[in-house]
Amino acid sequence: MKQTWSEAVILHWRLPASTAATFMPPGVEPDVFDGSTWVGLIGFHMSAVRLGRVLPVPHVGSFVEVNVRLYSRGADGSRGIVFLSLDAPRLPVVLAARALKIPYVWSRCRSTGTDGPAPVCGYEVERRDGQPASRFVVRPDLSVQADDELSLELTARFGMHTRFAGRTFFLPVSHRPWPLHPAELVHLDDGLLGAAGLEVAGPPESVLFSPGVDTVFGRPWAMPAP
Template sequence: MDPSSREQPWVEPDAIDPVAPPLRSPTLAHQWWRDVSFLHWRVDASRVADLLPPGVRPDVIDGSTWVGLIPFRMSAAGPGGRWSVPWAGDFLEYNVRLYSVDERGRRGIVFLSLDAQRLLVVAGVNAALRIPYRWARMSCAHPAPGLDPSGERLVYTSVRRAPGRARTHLEVEVGEPIGRPSELDHFLTARFGAHTHAWGRTWWVPVTHAPWPLRRARARVVDDELVAAAGLPGLSGSAPDSVLFSSGVHVLFGRPERV
């Protein structure tokens, strides 16, 4: 949607804040995001604008927006804020995402694709919110819990089962902790909601979590087809412009709101 075509002006987003606002609605679900690698490429906003749902536009920092390829482990997911679902609540997920802002100034994420191990999760989330989950065969070699991951190399692999056969193979070397994350580091990670289009409307799904414990990282190998399959060919064939790593955070989800 072109903001210039609206009778009411868009609200400009507030300054980036790494501290999440509290949920205004009951907690619908919770989960841990662990062993998260953030690989990002800088792009012109015009390249991704048509990939966003109605009512949102690309979020921009220093004149550019960003495309993310984010592999991680989902853990202890379940309804409400306490209960976890055995087996189905623990799986690998790799997503391709864009950065969005809506007319009320709420910053968020738009998922172009999400590949996950659990067919039950893929079917359920697609049916409920039309979020583009795909079933995939996946693996991740990760640091032992409780150990300093500096110098560790995480190896993420995924082959989409259907539709298509898009795959990715990533090797990320974990570096030192970041004492004072930059504004860009926060822009790429402190996103407390997602925009999605379902049932003929665009929705805002709020989330809250503690600030990410971030580390510098290096992409040793990026052999990826997921970004191209999501509608951005040629991008992940170049080295990422930013690579970060986090051991993870606990995330709470609120009730979806109309945009």
């Protein structure tokens, strides 16, 4: 499967590894870098989805997604993401993903932003079950590249660890390095992290923006039993 992820707003907070460990599937532990593990709140627009080499999915495969993620390392050395939630407005996508035990939530999601000399980009989520919503907006500095080690570590993730049918699997994802820009946090009112069972204090330590990347999903493999 191929996808394009664009207009990504990427927020991160530090998190104790002991807290993140409670969410890891068997055989996987929190990935620690720069002295801690991290939780991310990520919004982007998904488009250009293709199944296999030629089959496009024009409507169902184009939507805004907002996810809450942790960072993981498998016993086989694989480094990836553990998703705590993925909010999306396309019900067929949500149902298909949940059948594979990927924690999608059917929500109203939309992008917000303005053009002009100082453009902003953001995302809004309204959950249909009445749980806390989320709204976050940033102002990217497109004249500067964010190429520091921390920014690269937080975004160079090429797969997902997940639990399915009693086993832990790794789903590889290939893409070029994100083109990254530092961003200023303009607004944040989030309930998604709390709904996922996490508490963070203060504003995010890392605030990034990316125009986007093209991605290719590979064949998943089963992790060795712990």
